[in-house]
Amino acid sequence: xxxxxxxxxxxxxxxxxxxxxxxxxxxxxxxxxxxxxxxxxxxxxxxxxxxxxxxxxxxxxxxxxxxxxxxxxxxxxxxxxxxxxxxxxxxxxxxxxxxxxxxxxxxxxxxxxxxxxxxxxxxxxxxxxxxxxxxxxxxxxxxxxxxxxxxxxxxxxxxxxxxxxxxxxxxxxxxxxxxxxxxxxxxxxxxxxxxxxxxxxxxxxxxxxxxxxxxxxxxxxxxxxxxxxxxxxxxxxxxxxxxxxxxxxxxxxxxxxxxxxxxxxxxxxxxxxxxxxxxxxxxxxxxxxxxxxxxxxxxxxxxxxxxxxxxxxxxxxxxxxxxxxxxxxxxxxxxxxxxxxxxxxxxxxxxxxxxxxxxxxxxxxxxxxxxxxxxxxxxxxxxxxxxxxxxxx
Amino acid sequence: xxxxxxxxxxxxxxxxxxxxxxxxxxxxxxxxxxxxxxxxxxxxxxxxxxxxxxxxxxxxxxxxxxxxxxxxxxxxxxxxxxxxxxxxxxxxxxxxxxxxxxxxxxxxxxxxxxxxxxxxxxxxxxxxxxxxxxxxxxxxxxxxxxxxxxxxxxxxxxxxxxxxxxxxxxxxxxxxxxxxxxxxxxxxxxxxxxxxxxxxxxxxxxxxxxxxxxxxxxxxxxxxxxxxxxxxxxxxxxxxxxxxxxxxxxxxxxxxxxxxxxxxxxxxxxxxxxxxxxxxxxxxxxxxxxxxxxxxxxxxxxxxxxxxxxxxxxxxxxxxxxxxxxxxxxxxxxxxxxxxxxxxxxxxxxxxxxxxxxxxxxxxxxxxxxxxxxx
Numbered sequence: 104x105x106x107x108x109x110x111x112x113x114x115x116x117x118x119x120x121x122x123x124x125x126x127x128x129x130x131x132x133x134x135x136x137x138x139x140x141x142x143x144x145x146x147x148x149x150x151x152x153x154x155x156x157x158x159x160x161x162x163x164x165x166x167x168x169x170x171x172x173x174x175x176x177x178x179x180x181x182x183x184x185x186x187x188x189x190x191x192x193x194x195x196x197x198x199x200x201x202x203x204x205x206x207x208x209x210x211x212x213x214x215x216x217x218x219x220x221x222x223x224x225x226x227x228x229x230x231x232x233x234x235x236x237x238x239x240x241x242x243x244x245x246x247x248x249x250x251x252x253x254x255x256x257x258x259x260x261x262x263x264x265x266x267x268x269x270x271x272x273x274x275x276x277x278x279x280x281x282x283x284x285x286x287x288x289x290x291x292x293x294x295x296x297x298x299x300x301x302x303x304x305x306x307x308x309x310x311x312x313x314x315x316x317x318x319x320x321x322x323x324x325x326x327x328x329x330x331x332x333x334x335x336x337x338x339x340x341x342x343x344x345x346x347x348x349x350x351x352x353x354x355x356x357x358x359x360x361x362x363x364x365x366x367x368x369x370x371x372x373x374x375x376x377x378x379x380x381x382x383x384x385x386x387x388x389x390x391x392x393x394x395x396x397x398x399x400x401x402x403x404x405x406x407x408x409x410x411x412x413x414x415x416x417x418x419x420x421x422x423x424x425x426x427x428x429x430x431x432x433x434x435x436x437x438x439x440x441x442x443x444x445x446x447x448x449x450x451x452x453x454x455x456x457x458x459x460x461x462x463x464x465x466x467x468x469x470x471x472x473x474x475x476x477x478x479x480x481x482x483x484x485x486x487x488x489x490x491x492x493x494x495x496x
Numbered sequence: 497x498x499x500x501x502x503x504x505x506x507x508x509x510x511x512x513x514x515x516x517x518x519x520x521x522x523x524x525x526x527x528x529x530x531x532x533x534x535x536x537x538x539x540x541x542x543x544x545x546x547x548x549x550x551x552x553x554x555x556x557x558x559x560x561x562x563x564x565x566x567x568x569x570x571x572x573x574x575x576x577x578x579x580x581x582x583x584x585x586x587x588x589x590x591x592x593x594x595x596x597x598x599x600x601x602x603x604x605x606x607x608x609x610x611x612x613x614x615x616x617x618x619x620x621x622x623x624x625x626x627x628x629x630x631x632x633x634x635x636x637x638x639x640x641x642x643x644x645x646x647x648x649x650x651x652x653x654x655x656x657x658x659x660x661x662x663x664x665x666x667x668x669x670x671x672x673x674x675x676x677x678x679x680x681x682x683x684x685x686x687x688x689x690x691x692x693x694x695x696x697x698x699x700x701x702x703x704x705x706x707x708x709x710x711x712x713x714x715x716x717x718x719x720x721x722x723x724x725x726x727x728x729x730x731x732x733x734x735x736x737x738x739x740x741x742x743x744x745x746x747x748x749x750x751x752x753x754x755x756x757x758x759x760x761x762x763x764x765x766x767x768x769x770x771x772x773x774x775x776x777x778x779x780x781x782x783x784x785x786x787x788x789x790x791x792x793x794x795x796x797x798x799x800x801x802x803x804x805x806x807x808x809x810x811x812x813x814x815x816x817x818x819x820x821x822x823x824x825x826x827x828x829x830x831x832x833x834x835x836x837x838x839x840x841x842x843x844x845x846x847x848x849x850x851x852x853x854x855x856x857x858x859x860x861x862x863x864x865x866x867x868x869x870x871x
Contacts, residue, residue, distance in 0.1 A: 178498075369871055384871045394862035395813075397869070401806070402789035402814040405499065409788040412498035426781045487780055488773035492753050495768045 112183045119187055122156045124149035127194045130367065133462050134315075137198045140228025142275045157196035158227045164202055166415075167210065171218050172226025178415035200269070201225030201232040203354035205278050208294075208347040212335040221296070233299070234351075235265040235279030235321060236344070243482050245280075246289045246341060250323060252281035259283070259295065259333075261303075261326040267476065271306040271319035274299055278347075284338050294340035296332045303327075313468040314453070314461070351477045352424040353414075356431030357407065368393065368438055371463075372445035393441055396434075403434055422490035429483035432473035439467040497799075499791055501567070508564075509571045512550070516572075519544055520581035522840045528582060529697040535655050536691070536699035537582040545585065546612025554593045554732075559602060560610050565798035566732065570739030570790060577743020580840075580847050582698060584615040584652050586736045592616035592660050594732035595725045599716050601679050605658055617656035618729065619647040619703055626856040629670045632705060634663035634678065640711040641665070643678070646704055649854070653701030654691035657682050660729065661705075666720050677722035677729075678714045685709065696846035731808050734855045735797055738790045738811040741851045745783055745819030748826040748844040752776065755830055772829060779818075779825050786811075786818035806868050813861035816852040823848045 126149035131137060138150040157163050160174055166181045167173025176184065206225050209218055224230045241248040250263025261281055271277070276298055284291030299306070303326040308316035335343050372393060377385045384390035410427055413419040442463060443450050450467075452458035474480040488494045501509060520541055528538065545551050553569055555561025562568075569590050576583050588609055596602050608614030622631055622645070632645030643663055653659065659680045666674030680687075687708045689701040717725045753776055756767030766772055793811035796804040823845040827834035834841045852858065 366869070369869060373871055378871065382870065383866070390866060390871065391859070391862070393871070394866040395817075395858070397865055398810050398813040398817070398858070398862050399785070401810045401865070402785045405792035405807075405810075406785045406788035409499035409791065413500055416498060416500070418500065426777075426784060429777075430781045430785060481774065484774040484777040485770070487777035488770075492773075492776055492780060494753070494756060494773050494776065495765045 108179055108183060111180055112187065115184055115187050116190075118160075119191055119193060122153075123188075123191060123193045124152050126150075127153040127196075128192045129194075130192070131194060132367075133459065133466075134317075136194070138194075138196065138228070139198050139231055139270075139273070141231030141273070142229070143273070144228075153194070154196045154228050161226065163197045163199075163228065164206065164222075164226045167206065167222065167226065171210075171222035172224075173222075178412070181415075182412075197228045199225060199228065199232065200234055201230065204234060204347050204351050205232055205296075207350045208278075208343050209334065211346060212294075212343050216331075217334065230275045231270070231273060233268050233271045233274035233277050233321075235268055235277045237267045238264060239266050243479055245344070246292065248280055248282060248292065250279070250281050252283050252293060252295065252328065254283070255327075257330055259328045259330065261295070261297075261323045261328050263323050265321040265323075266309075267318045268306070268321040269318055269476075271299070271321045272308055272316075277304075277321070278334075280340055280344055283340075287338070289341040290338055292340040292344065293337050294334045294343040295328050296334065297326065297328045301326050301328075311468070312471070313465040315465060315469070317469075348478065349421070349424040352428035352483070353410075355473060355477050356424070356427035368442050368445065369397075371442055375445055375447060375449060389441075389444060393445075396437055396441055400434060400438065403430060406430070420491055422486050425478070425483040425486040426491070428477060429474075429480050429487070432470075433480060435473050436470050439470045443467050497795060499788065499795070501571070501791075505567055505571060508568055509575075511548075512572050512575045515544075515548060516575040516579050516581055520576075520579055520583070522580050522843060525580045525582055525697065525843065526840075534691070534699075536652055537584055541581075542584060542615065543612040545583070545589075546610065550585070551589050551612050552606070552610035553589055554597075555602075555606050555610060559606050561606070566735055566794040567791065567798060569732075569736060570742075570794050573736050573739040574743035574746070577740035577745075577847075577851075578747035580696075580744070580747070580843050584617075584656075586733065586740060587618050587651055587656075588614070588616040590736040591618055591729045591733035592658065595660050595677060595716060595729035596679065597728070599725065600713070601716055605679065608657065614657045615652055615655065616658040616660060617650050617653040617701070618733065619650050619653065619659050619661040620726075620730075620855075621649045622647055624648070626853070626860060628672075630662045630664050630675050631669035632661070632663045634665050634676055637709060640709060640714065641676075641678070643680075643705040643708040643710065646702070648700070648702045650689075650701045650703055651698065651854075653703055654689040654699065655682075659684075659703075660716070662722060662726055665722075672723060674720050675722040675726060676719050677716040677725045678710060679716050680708070680710055680714055694850055696843065696850045698847075698850060730855060731797060731804060734808050734812045734861075735790070735793050737851050737854050738786075738793065738808075738815040741815035741819045741848065742783070742787055742790055744844055744848045744851060745786065745815065745822035748819075748822045748841060748848070749776075749779055749783055751841055751844070752779075752822075752826040752829050759831075766829075775825055775829070779822055782818040782821055786814045789814040806865055809856075809861035809864040809868075812856060813858040813865070816858040816861075819848045820852060820858075 138154055162174045165174035165176045165184050169175040238248050252259035252261045278296050280292055281295055282291055283293040303324040305322045306319040309318045310316050379385045446463055450463045453461035549562050550572055552561030553564050557563035596605055634641040634643045661678045661680055663676055663678055665676040686706045688704040691699045691701050694700055759766050789811045793807040796807045826841045827845055830841050833839050
């Protein structure tokens with residue numbers, strides 16, 4: 104067994120070395136550096152080659168079954184692949200809400216036809232997905248959502264509005280929560296998939312404090328959705344939604360980890376502030392703040408490893424993603440506060456070439472949504488208190 | 497290797513949890529304190545540890561031990577921490593054993609340690625704050641050395657059968673090289689040990705070496721080459737102290753969450769108040785992250801990994817931060833009763849402070865993490 108894994112590791116190392124383009128070993132410095140695939144991709148040099156090479160082995164989704172485009176790897180092999188990718192600072196070949204959110208839900212609740220149709224396309228990066236969850240009057244209280252799906256025989260007619268739909272204007276398809284029964288709150292929700300090019304779907308980007316518009320309002324005006332595109336039973340969509348949220352929280356918690364390829368916080372602080380004669384950051388109080396932060400960040404790196412290992416072995420507490428989401432997002436906000444403090448007035452520039460169009464300031468402001476999206480920090484603390492600590496209601 | 501306890505380690509945890517919980521619960525520590533016990537721990541309990549095989553946990557099977565690793569040592573230490581059990585396990589069976597391992601001293605001292613007859617103490621610190629410097633001098637004298645200087649915060653130092661002493665044989669106090677580690681039996685002439693009672697009721701000695709003569713064979717490893725065994729000792733000690741802190745912080749958290757579920761005010765359980773729920777949930781998160789950091793350090797030590805040093809410092813700093821939070825929240829959420837000597841939560845606060853200081857506090861280790869990363 105150990106010998107098999109050693110062989111797997113050396114083969115994987117050789118394959119990655121031969122197939123990962125040099126551009127894909129550079130640190131991710133802005134949103135544009137992430138590869139999202141889809142019907143209208145915006146590839147940077149190396150991105151398509153890297154995505155396709157990984158997809159050809161099923162390694163965009165290494166632990167999914169081969170039949171659905173995955174690599175069919177065991178947890179131990181998946182861990183080795185991630186370690187070897189990290190060792191050469193390889194970028195994630197494909198960022199995808201299909202991989203991190205919809206896929207796990209389809210694997211659990213999808214029909215065989217749905218799995219074969221959607222999972223394989225997700226694995227190859229052919230369809231870019233967005234998430235239709237929140238509504239103007241359904242935020243933390245998500246189950247109060249009102250977007251309606253009226254039964255029209257073999258299909259539904261969907262009407263309503265979603266908000267905070269990430270990249271809705273760039274997405275090809277949406278996974279969407281709709282109300283199929285008004286008499287029950289959680290028990291009247293269904294989970295449907297539809298093409299964003301369907302007649303009656305429109306999107307409107309929301310300008311955020313970062314000056315970017317990653318989120319949209321999404322409007323559905325008499326959109327026809329075949330019932331074959333409903334996942335799980337009618338009125339059982341809340342089960343799918345909650346399961347998916349667990350995976351979404353897991354993904355967002357990953358933001359607490361230092362990105363692969365260098366440590367932008369340390370590199371930036373050293374570049375701006377410099378080192379003293381003993382090789383220490385020349386601002387002692389900032390150095391202390393960064394060092395204490397790094398202790399937490401490294402410890403959280405181990406926590407992520409532990410969480411994934413426990414999850415794969417089926418021993419993680421079902422509410423543990425809430426802890427991961429809470430800790431990871433709060434950590435990421437702290438990281439960007441320290442990056443801004445390290446960058447000083449250079450980091451305040453909003454448009455200049457030197458600041459890459461205000462990348463640092465905009466990224467800092469973007470992180471403020473981390474502890475809101477996917478369930479606020481306060482909602483996560485409620486869940487931990489009730490489900491893990493079993494404190495009274 | 498997955499980052500959770502395997503089957504054997506979980507079985508060991510069940511055994512040790514029952515054993516320490518029955519033999520040395522918090523009331524055991526309270527009893528020793530109330531009796532003004534002058535030893536600082538129970539020798540009978542240490543014998544029981546030996547009968548269970550725990551004293552030789554880190555000693556190889558060929559030398560009569562269990563041949564287990566730092567993960568297993570941590571399992572024992574976490575239960576010692578959870579029960580606030582006074583025990584020479586950390587200094588003797590973990591830190592001293594790691595320092596002596598693979599040296600000529602192993603054959604001399606390991607049988608006594610395994611049998612539960614020998615207790616070791618670590619004479620490392622020379623100032624109130626743990627530092628890397630070693631100033632106590634060991635000058636060549638006849639066939640051996642003559643040691644002169646002071647040490648402090650030497651847990652069990654007044655009753656130990658064996659003292660592991662870091663001394664300077666070349667260079668000056670802050671030099672990395674020129675350190676030699678010595679194994680010195682008790683009752684050495686010109687050595688004075690003054691036990692001081694600490695806040696947590698444990699006893700730590702101040703040692704005065706006034707020209708203590710030892711033979712050359714008291715040297716552990718090589719003359720001027722003491723950094724290597726000293727580093728082994730410190731890595732093991734720091735990782736072990738982290739595991740014990742995890743037990744202290746976890747025990748305090750469990751007590752506190754339990755209290756939130758039974759204390760009523762305003763006609764309802766206080767655990768139903770969101771202000772307290774969020775604080776408890778935050779505390780849980782910090783303790784979980786600390787637990788992962790400790791297991792990572794233990795596994796890397798067992799693998800002899802070059803990344804172990806940073807992982808050890810992360811573990812020691814993170815457990816100090818998380819456990820300090822745990823005991824502070826513990827006393828606060830217990831309210832007035834948390835301030836009374838009669839209630840155990842205060843013992844957790846005191847023990848956490850002692851362990852946080854031992855082998856370097858959170859700031860010391862954050863500084864090490866920063867230096868290792870080049871800033």
